[in-house]
Amino acid sequence: MAMVLCLSGCARNQNNGAFISNSAAATPGELFQTSSDRVATIGMRNNLNSLYRLMDKLYQRNPREWRKSGLGDRDATQRAVQQAIEEGRPPPSLAGRQDIVALSYALSGEFEGDRVGAFIYAIGSMLVTAHGGRTQFYLTDSIDAQFVHNAARNIEKATWLLATRRDAQGNPLLLSNEISEQGRNLSFAVEFGKIVARLDYLSDVLDERYRRIGVNYAHSLLFLNFLPVQ
Structure with missing residues (x-):
């Protein structure tokens, strides 16, 4: 139990390099993870990877x-944003704002500063908050399926706002997807869609986990089975 608590306490602040690759060697900590804990950990890792790819794409299209x-x-800018997400430390331009408050501000006309960094940080912060403030999950942790579901819907709204929100001159706040005579680029929508799909899958897994606990208990009553005590 002491080992579990130690691992759980260290799960919030991660080594930045941990999320660069989609594959990772098995660790002793996995002994203290259920299947749903492992799904949540892998999902978070891959969602942050997707977010960092989106950041790179946005900076390429919006170098200013x-x-x-x-x-x-x-x-250097990308590393700073990544570190800010994984340490839960908002960039100065957000003045301490986190998750959905930061997201609204980053996409507002009043925001001044690096809008890409603020936008990516806000989404990363929201994802971590929706998962109970953690990026790795163990037996002692719990995740609210409703919050994960809400995060997926927020990503959908943010994607739409990114594509439609404009400044006072009528220019996009940030260039992202493009459908024009010069070409088609829907890679942003695709990457955001992957994040939404992973979040929806995790919320289903969590719902099923707790539903099965209830179903198993109902079975024990239906068939008059005594519950195990050891």
């Missing part, structure tokens, strides 16, 4: 944004 960070180059 990373220049506002004052960090010298795009790679």
Whole structure:
């Protein structure tokens, strides 16, 4: 139990490199994970990977944004945003705002600063908040399926706002998807769709986990089975 509590306590702040790859070697900590804990951990890792790919794409299409960070180059800016997400530390431009409050502000006309970094941070912060403030999950942790479901719907709304929100001059706040005579680029919508799909799957897994607990108990009553005590 002491080992579980130790692992659980360390799950919030992760090594930044842990989310660069979609594959990872087995660790002793997996002994303290249920199947749904493992699904949640892998889902979070892959969703953050998707978010970092979206950040790279947005900075490529909107180079003026990373220049506002004052960090010298795009790679340094991306590392700073990634670290901010995984340490739960909002960038100065958000003035302490987190998750959905930060998301609304990052897509508002009043925001000044690196909008890409603020937008990506806000989504990352929202994902971590919806999962109980963690990025890895163990036996002692619990995740609310409703919050995960709500996060998926928020991603859908953010995707739509990213594509439609414009400044006072009628220009997009950020360039993302493109359908024009010059070509078609829907990679942003595709990547956001992957995040939504993973969140919806996890919420279904969590719902089923708790539903099965109730069903198993009902079976024990129906068939007059005594419950095990050891």
